[in-house]
Amino acid sequence: MTTSTDTLLGLEHRLGRVFVAGLTISASALSIGLAAYLLLPDSRLPTLLLNGGLAVLMATPLLRVVVSIVEYFRLRDWFFVITTIAVLAELMVTMIYALTRR
């Protein structure tokens, strides 16, 4: 089944909210982390906040992909289900490669 433009537009709106939430959390952690880095260079807090902020930043598009798979599955739009799962599989290859090289 091919999803109508209006349904896609509604989905686009909801995916937009994922981006806003991810960016807000990430930008807050990075700003506080950067300030802490300048004020308390010896503390572990800045490292934690900076790495956490960057991790949330990277997790945002990943979350968008996961949310889209669920939504497209619900809509039974198989074109999107297949392409989105393919993208997620590629990102998983990267994640696993990165985690095993640390």
Place this chain on the structure above:
Amino acid sequence: MCAGVLAGGLGALLGIGGGVFLVPFLNSIVGVPIKIAIATSLMTVIATSSAVSAGTAGRNLINLRLGMLLEVASAAGGVAAGVAFQHLTERLLFMGFAAVTALIAVLMLTRLDRRNILDAAVDPGTLGGRYFDEESQRPVVYRVKRLPVAVTASVAAGVISGSLGIGGGILKVPMLNAWCGVPMRAAAATSALMIGVTALASVPIQYAHGFIQPPLGAAAVLGVLVGSRAGLRFAGRARSRSVKLLMAVVLMLVSTVYFFKI
């Protein structure tokens, strides 16, 4: 931080991420090693992508169907580049920068007045789209042409994104516009959505290899976020012709700088 703001503004405006400006700035002016500049830039590409996509969502400019299809191709390129990144030499990266930026600038200049807009009654097909254009105040319809070309170019864009840290939109926007019939603004919005996932296919590997310094990464990301807000506000009003001209001039400059570094 200032570089981040400037790069973010221009990047959001052009839908290509700020990398094409940020990498040369961090590398040539601030003096950061090229690989760290590239990885930092790629991190900001994710931020630009999320910020622009949040802003353009609901205006129907993003072509989700085409975007997801090409994302499969560009993420594959991104994974390959991420894995190969630590083995690439600086000289090779400089050459890549000079060549890619010059190529795109020429492509942009030869297509300055191309519009790619059909009559509003035309059926856009499965992958085409329609949206309301703020510049001309009327609905715009387009069809997607030469899909295999778009898929191939997306793989290349993914490889370039992951190895040069420039988003990959730098290749996708002119390609979608010039070869595949997608209007500039829809191409930019679709590309902006794609570059985040493309960058995410290589950034975690560079992060694991230590090419990202968290404080520098944070400053760049915050700067780009501030800049992309300003750029997005301007993007709805700017004329496509001047957007292309600005893009081409900046690209020629970057190309010249890196040509002399080889």
